[in-house]
Amino acid sequence: MSRKLLLANDHVEGIRRLDVYRKHGGYNALEKALKTMTPEQIVEEVKASGLRGRGGAGFPTGMKWSFLAKPEGVARYLVCNADESEPGTFKDRYLMERIPHALIEGMIASSFALGARTSYIYIRGEYFYVANILEEAIAEAYEAGLLGKNILNSGFDHDCYVQVGAGAYICGEETALLESLEGKRGNPRIKPPFPAIAGLYGCPTVVNNVETIAAVVPIIQMTGAEYAKIGVGKSTGTKLISASGHINKPGVYEIELGVPVEEFIYSDAYCGGIRNGKQLKAVVAGGSSVPILPAHLILKTASGEPRLMTYESLSDGGFATGTMLGSGGFIVMDEDTSIVKNLWNFSRFYHHESCGQCSPCREGTGWMEKILHNIVEGHGTPEDVELLWDIQGKIEGKTICPLGDAAAWPVASAIRHFKDEFMQYVTRPQSIKDVKHYYRVHQLAEA
Amino acid sequence: MAKVTIDGITIDVPDGTTILNAARMIGGEIVPPAMCYYSKLKTSGGYCRTCIVKVTKGSEKDPRPMPKPVASCRTTVMDGMEVQNITSPDLLEARAGVVEFLLLNHPLDCPVCDQAGECHLQDLAYNNGKAETRYAFPRREFERRDIGNNVQLHMNRCILCYRCVKVADQLTDGRVHGVINRGEVAEISTYIDNVIENEMSGNVIDVCPVGALTDKTFRFKSRVWYTKPVDAHRDCDKCCGKVRLWYKGEEVLRVTARKDQYGEVEDWICNTCRFDKKETSQWTIEGPSKISRDSVISANHYESLQSLRKATKEQLANALPHGEKVQAGQGALNPNNQKQ
Ligand SMILES: Cc1cc2nc3c(=O)[nH]c(=O)nc-3n(C[C@H](O)[C@H](O)[C@H](O)COP(=O)(O)O)c2cc1C
Numbered sequence: 118m119s120r121k122l123l124l125a126n127d128h129v130e131g132i133r134r135l136d137v138y139r140k141h142g143g144y145n146a147l148e149k150a151l152k153t154m155t156p157e158q159i160v161e162e163v164k165a166s167g168l169r170g171r172g173g174a175g176f177p178t179g180m181k182w183s184f185l186a187k188p189e190g191v192a193r194y195l196v197c198n199a200d201e202s203e204p205g206t207f208k209d210r211y212l213m214e215r216i217p218h219a220l221i222e223g224m225i226a227s228s229f230a231l232g233a234r235t236s237y238i239y240i241r242g243e244y245f246y247v248a249n250i251l252e253e254a255i256a257e258a259y260e261a262g263l264l265g266k267n268i269l270n271s272g273f274d275h276d277c278y279v280q281v282g283a284g285a286y287i288c289g290e291e292t293a294l295l296e297s298l299e300g301k302r303g304n305p306r307i308k309p310p311f312p313a314i315a316g317l318y319g320c321p322t323v324v325n326n327v328e329t330i331a332a333v334v335p336i337i338q339m340t341g342a343e344y345a346k347i348g349v350g351k352s353t354g355t356k357l358i359s360a361s362g363h364i365n366k367p368g369v370y371e372i373e374l375g376v377p378v379e380e381f382i383y384s385d386a387y388c389g390g391i392r393n394g395k396q397l398k399a400v401v402a403g404g405s406s407v408p409i410l411p412a413h414l415i416l417k418t419a420s421g422e423p424r425l426m427t428y429e430s431l432s433d434g435g436f437a438t439g440t441m442l443g444s445g446g447f448i449v450m451d452e453d454t455s456i457v458k459n460l461w462n463f464s465r466f467y468h469h470e471s472c473g474q475c476s477p478c479r480e481g482t483g484w485m486e487k488i489l490h491n492i493v494e495g496h497g498t499p500e501d502v503e504l505l506w507d508i509q510g511k512i513e514g515k516t517i518c519p520l521g522d523a524a525a526w527p528v529a530s531a532i533r534h535f536k537d538e539f540m541q542y543v544t545r546p547q548s549i550k551d552v553k554h555y556y557r558v559h560q561l562a563e564a
Numbered sequence: 565m566a567k568v569t570i571d572g573i574t575i576d577v578p579d580g581t582t583i584l585n586a587a588r589m590i591g592g593e594i595v596p597p598a599m600c601y602y603s604k605l606k607t608s609g610g611y612c613r614t615c616i617v618k619v620t621k622g623s624e625k626d627p628r629p630m631p632k633p634v635a636s637c638r639t640t641v642m643d644g645m646e647v648q649n650i651t652s653p654d655l656l657e658a659r660a661g662v663v664e665f666l667l668l669n670h671p672l673d674c675p676v677c678d679q680a681g682e683c684h685l686q687d688l689a690y691n692n693g694k695a696e697t698r699y700a701f702p703r704r705e706f707e708r709r710d711i712g713n714n715v716q717l718h719m720n721r722c723i724l725c726y727r728c729v730k731v732a733d734q735l736t737d738g739r740v741h742g743v744i745n746r747g748e749v750a751e752i753s754t755y756i757d758n759v760i761e762n763e764m765s766g767n768v769i770d771v772c773p774v775g776a777l778t779d780k781t782f783r784f785k786s787r788v789w790y791t792k793p794v795d796a797h798r799d800c801d802k803c804c805g806k807v808r809l810w811y812k813g814e815e816v817l818r819v820t821a822r823k824d825q826y827g828e829v830e831d832w833i834c835n836t837c838r839f840d841k842k843e844t845s846q847w848t849i850e851g852p853s854k855i856s857r858d859s860v861i862s863a864n865h866y867e868s869l870q871s872l873r874k875a876t877k878e879q880l881a882n883a884l885p886h887g888e889k890v891q892a893g894q895g896a897l898n899p900n901n902q903k904q
């Protein structure tokens with residue numbers, strides 16, 4: 118069983134409340150930080166921990182923090198990305214609704230490290246009830262002198278606000294998030310400048326995922342060096358995985374990075390194996406954007422090594438035979454799953470969520486979706502499959518933000534690894550009915 | 565100063581210059597096409613992706629190539645940078661892809677579009693695109709919107725370059741013009757149907773690269789190639805007063821700003837000059853305008869452009885040794901310079 122740093126107390130009765138949270142060691146890390154550490158020391162601990170961004174890209178958090186510009190007399194901001202809209206990802210929600218103070222404590226400690234007087238939690242609109250939970254937690258923290266002026270008599274002042282989004286996936290992209298937070302249309306900005314130089318209201322800003330910020334608490338508590346001992350290589354610490362699909366035990370699991378994928382899928386400590394005794398067909402390991410892998414490649418790398426739940430191992434083999442850890446949205450598909458239909462579903466999502474700023478994504482996502490719809494409906498041709506391949510290649514790498522890539526990769530990987538299935542769809546459409554539906558795609562499309 | 569090499573031609577440019585502007589300083593065929601960048605509008609560019617180039621060497625200090633094509637209009641040069649545009653077949657293929665995306669939902673109603681003949685999308689498609697479409701679905705259509713007496717909005721033709729949005733933002737006082745909705749159905753709107761009443765609002769017509777914003781007072785009056793451009797000026801207390809009059813016979817059919825070889829206005833003009841001064845007597849005539857760039861107003865222009873392009877490519881491949889210097893502004897390879 119893995120060590121738990123974030124969810125150790127997730128089943129404690131009343132842990133949502135400040136008094137219970139404190140009884141279980143809550144806010145000790147903040148006290149330690151404010152009373153015994155300098156901001157620079159905290160940044161050093163985070164660097165030493167090897168913590169990498171949990172929002173998808175896996176960028177080293179300590180390095181990101183040290184890039185933050187610190188011009189005299191200019192405000193700095195910490196912004197928490199709680200937009201969590203990647204299909205298959207629901208770990209941030211679980212953490213926030215169970216233990217909201219874990220995030221609040223992380224926000225205050227991280228803000229102290231960064232010298233941010235104000236921080237924001239930008240949460241997706243569909244999580245309004247979670248926003249309420251956070252608001253209550255923040256009110257409790259103010260009441261207890263953990264937020265506001267002169268926190269714990271340290272002389273550090275900090276205010277933390279929750280801002281609810283209006284339901285756009287693109288507002289999870291950090292610069293679109295900042296635009297939206299400023300009250301503008303949520304379009305990604307053209308970089309540079311990066312947020313570390315000019316972010317919210319043009320001021321230096323750090324944007325981090327919920328889980329990243331929450332992980333700062335145990336890092337302060339146990340020291341960066343101790344944190345770095347957990348995991349394998351450059352994948353240190355623990356990671357929340359949102360496990361969904363055809364498994365016996367879907368849910369959020371905190372794992373030590375380095376657990377073998379096979380163990381994660383089949384062990385009773387985690388997913389508990391494939392539902393109804395079926396065979397594993399494919400896995401989307403890191404949220405809908407990352408390449409899908411067939412069973413043999415997700416369990417073992419192309420060179421036959423067991424695949425581990427780490428950034429490096431999952432991307433071993435590049436996109437030809439590998440994938441990415443991404444946000445940790447682990448979607449498992451059994452033998453009855455139609456890869457083509459699932460892909461159509463993903464494509465519908467990216468088409469719907471494109472902000473429309475740049476031409477390849479605005480036009481290409483809709484085109485791919487329409488072709489896939491034709492194929493799913495039995496009207497596709499072998500040329501359509503070639504065309505899809507060509508279109509995804511013309512989107513990838515040519516857009517302003519990575520949403521274009523996120524729309525292209527699932528298409529590329531599905532064709533790469535499941536070409537036979539596409540060919541079955543376009544040459545023997547009558548056989549399509551034999552494939553059981555994973556999603557009730559037709560009903561969804563009509564709704 | 566930074567030294568940058570584009571398609572084998574080296575030039576020294578001031579720090580902070582974008583790759584696109586460095587290419588424009590060299591001039592000619594190596595200049596990437598730009599559909600959304602507009603040098604007179606702050607924060608323009610980055611959207612359409614037609615200006616993408618391949619950076620094969622990042623800089624002297626960090627020679628690694630950039631992993632993806634970059635938008636040349638928003639990427640600044642680094643000292644020692646090497647860039648490929650028309651010398652990279654992959655890049656040209658990628659650009660053809662961008663052109664295909666831009667045309668995907670475009671109605672191709674050129675026969676009834678006032679912009680035909682001076683449309684940058686036509687030029688772009690002709691120069692960089694493919695002859696046929698692979699799109700087998702109905703093209704998207706928007707509901708018609710009336711945005712006032714002067715400007716005609718045809719959303720179906722729009723490529724979302726955001727130039728008009730920047731004009732509304734930067735030239736007029738109250739911003740009444742923006743983008744609503746998301747993705748494929750995003751559209752230009754004078755937010756909740758406010759008509760554009762500001763004196764400078766007519767400039768949205770000039771910055772629009774396609775026929776999405778056209779002059780209502782010129783609507784269906786003539787194909788542009790039957791009209792003759794003449795430069796003229798008047799004393800105007802609202803703008804520079806330097807315009808281009810478009811004549812058919814003795815009649816002024818339309819007034820626009822003067823545009824440079826990249827289709828950008830030299831100076832903004834006000835709505836009074838544009839819409840209300842259509843008598844020759846109201847203007848001091850300077851003489852016939854020099855029409856440059858890709859303009860079908862000059863006869864057989866595509867043919868001459870094609871042969872010139874072929875010649876230029878051969879010239880680039882054979883004649884110019886790697887790293888040869890061309891001075892800024894010389895524009896030795898500029899087809900327009902050669903034509904004149
Ligand atoms: C289209 C798109 C959507 C994204 N959505 C989220 C999101 O919901 N939550 C998140 O934390 N990061 C999201 N990201 C990643 C953020 O841009 C950013 O990298 C992240 O918030 C940085 O935090 P981290 O370093 O802690 O991971 C998204 C990126 C893109 C391109």
Ligand code: SF4
Pocket residue numbers: 287305470471472473474475476478479516517518519520521
């Ligand atoms: S890639 Fe898509 S979502 Fe990102 S900026 Fe371009 S159009 Fe918007």
Ligand code: FES
Pocket residue numbers: 597598599600601609610611612613614615616635636637638
């Ligand atoms: S001109 Fe550079 S992206 Fe449009």
